[in-house]
Amino acid sequence: MNTIVQHLQKVHDRIAAAAAICERSPNDIQLLAVSKTKPATDVQAAYAAGQRQFGENYVQEAVDKISALKAECPGIRWHLIGPLQSNKSRLVAESFDWVQSVDRLRIAQRLSDQRPGNMRPLNICLQVNISGEENKSGLQPAQVEELARQVSQLPGLCLRGLMAIPEATDNSDRLKTQLLELKQLFDRMAEKYPQMDTLSMGMSTDLELAVACGSTLVRVGTAIFGSRNY
Ligand SMILES: *Cc1c(COP(=O)(O)O)cnc(C)c1O
DSSP states (O other): OOOHHHHHHHHHHHHHHHHHTTTTGGGSSSEEEEOOTTOEEEEHHHHHTTTOEEEESHHHHHHHHHHHHHTSSTTOOEEEOOOOOGGGGHHHHHHHHEEEOOOOOHHHHHHHHHHHTTTTEEEEEEEBBSSSSTTSSBGGGGGGGHHHHHHTTTTTTTEEEEOOOOOSSEEEEEEEHHHHHHHHEEEEHHHOOTOOOOOEEOOOOHHHHHHTTTTEEEESSHHOOOOOOO
């Protein structure tokens, strides 16, 4: 067995163990394999082990992989999880299944307008800045309701949930407070918008805490593909 396959199995085991502790079903927590900076052959290896959802941060790199793997790996769902500039929105609307990093109306409108009519609506998560760090992208929690209302009316998009990148901190109490705030906000929004079923939080180092706080999709790179060289 190659290492990617072993690592994937370990991550599934971690998710299952974390779910068991809080009496959640592991089936309610999806795994997004974050393949940014990694070659298409790594994606293929994970695909061969059954992985179907992949996350990318850089649009051009992702589009190259998407076209390279289109024929060989049918059924992959590609998620953009990195910042999106408006001049790249057409490429994204034409290539991805999900964009998790939407934090302003203008980009949402472009994605909706540019989504090809023969494709399903693009799944969207609103990115929320839960730590209040100034240099971080994402909406303030208080802005989520208004953008959700606007995005839910765009015909080329389907509003599916919320995403956050928490503060890089060793203080797990602090982290937990932030993750639980996002969970509360998510629950309020999901009451209003029944198609909102995705709370995207948790990465290689904090996925257990994220699962305990209600995450439905963890985004894991390093623990599957190894560390990244930029
Ligand atoms: C890179 C990245 C991840 C994966 O992080 P790891 O620590 O490698 O698991 C998850 N989410 C986002 C938004 C990322 O940019």
